[in-house]
Amino acid sequence: MKPFLHVRGLRSGYAGGVVLSGVDLDAEEGGIIAVLGRNGVGKTTLISTVMGFVRPYEGSVTLDGREIAGARVDVIARAGVGVVPQGRRVFAPLTVAEHLAIAARRRPARGPWTRARILELLPRLGERLGHRGDELSGGEQQMLAIARALLGNPRLLLLDEPSDGLAPAIVSQVGEVVREVSAEGMTVVLVEQNLGLALSVAEHVAVMRKGSIVHRATRAEFAAAPEDRRRLLGVD
Ligand SMILES: Nc1ncnc2c1ncn2[C@@H]1O[C@H](COP(=O)(O)OP(=O)(O)OP(=O)(O)O)[C@@H](O)[C@H]1O
Numbered sequence: 124m125k126p127f128l129h130v131r132g133l134r135s136g137y138a139g140g141v142v143l144s145g146v147d148l149d150a151e152e153g154g155i156i157a158v159l160g161r162n163g164v165g166k167t168t169l170i171s172t173v174m175g176f177v178r179p180y181e182g183s184v185t186l187d188g189r190e191i192a193g194a195r196v197d198v199i200a201r202a203g204v205g206v207v208p209q210g211r212r213v214f215a216p217l218t219v220a221e222h223l224a225i226a227a228r229r230r231p232a233r234g235p236w237t238r239a240r241i242l243e244l245l246p247r248l249g250e251r252l253g254h255r256g257d258e259l260s261g262g263e264q265q266m267l268a269i270a271r272a273l274l275g276n277p278r279l280l281l282l283d284e285p286s287d288g289l290a291p292a293i294v295s296q297v298g299e300v301v302r303e304v305s306a307e308g309m310t311v312v313l314v315e316q317n318l319g320l321a322l323s324v325a326e327h328v329a330v331m332r333k334g335s336i337v338h339r340a341t342r343a344e345f346a347a348a349p350e351d352r353r354r355l356l357g358v359d
Pocket of ligand 1: 137142160161162163164165166167168
């Protein structure tokens with residue numbers, strides 16, 4: 124049986140140039156896989172291609188058996204893919220409540236993640252409903268970006284470096300949120316530079332180098348392989 128997310132031979136890039144040179148990636152339903160790799164290897168491009176922001180040149184992306192490679196972003200979103208983009212993309216003049224209202228209107232999707240449930244998961248956002256995007260801390264902005272994605276009740280959630288620029292205590296809160304949504308059955312692909320976060324939440328890791336996945340391991344295998352971590356990521 125094919126895994127829930129099944130990516131094969133995915134090639135893409137920008138303006139004819141190749142960034143992804145044939146990515147193969149699998150994720151089981153309800154599982155968390157971390158995609159690791161140094162700067163510029165193509166992690167964001169992978170997320171953007173699965174989400175449909177970047178059109179693939181070639182290859183296949185199936186979600187629960189349904190081909191989505193090359194489809195429009197809105198079609199891919201309706202098929203059940205949500206994204207928490209790098210840099211959060213929170214709008215400075217809009218309040219938290221307005222962000223949530225827009226996200227709920229754009230993609231009304233049935234599922235466990237209602238506004239009330241999301242505010243229960245992320246109570247700090249509930250206290251900040253009247254605050255504008257530019258009045259939020261980095262951690263609050265990240266929680267808002269996650270909340271916005273969850274409102275679409277995706278079956279597959281793509282997170283692009285959610286720990287970027289956050290204090291360690293907030294990074295572990297992000298980890299808890301990721302574990303909770305996965306426990307509800309959501310499949311998660313987590314692109315991360317923060318190895319600690321990746322290994323604290325993901326059961327599997329895939330390491331990218333120059334546009335393809337060059338190493339796959341379970342969390343336990345990767346945690347026990349300092350040589351691999353040094354060679355592939357330059358970290359201990
Ligand atoms: N919109 C774009 N137009 C043209 N080239 C791009 C664009 N976005 C990324 N690239 C190039 O694609 C390559 C891969 O970038 P990408 O952002 O996917 O890597 P990454 O692994 O996510 O890196 P980082 O960790 O720095 O975000 C880089 O050479 C980058 O310059």
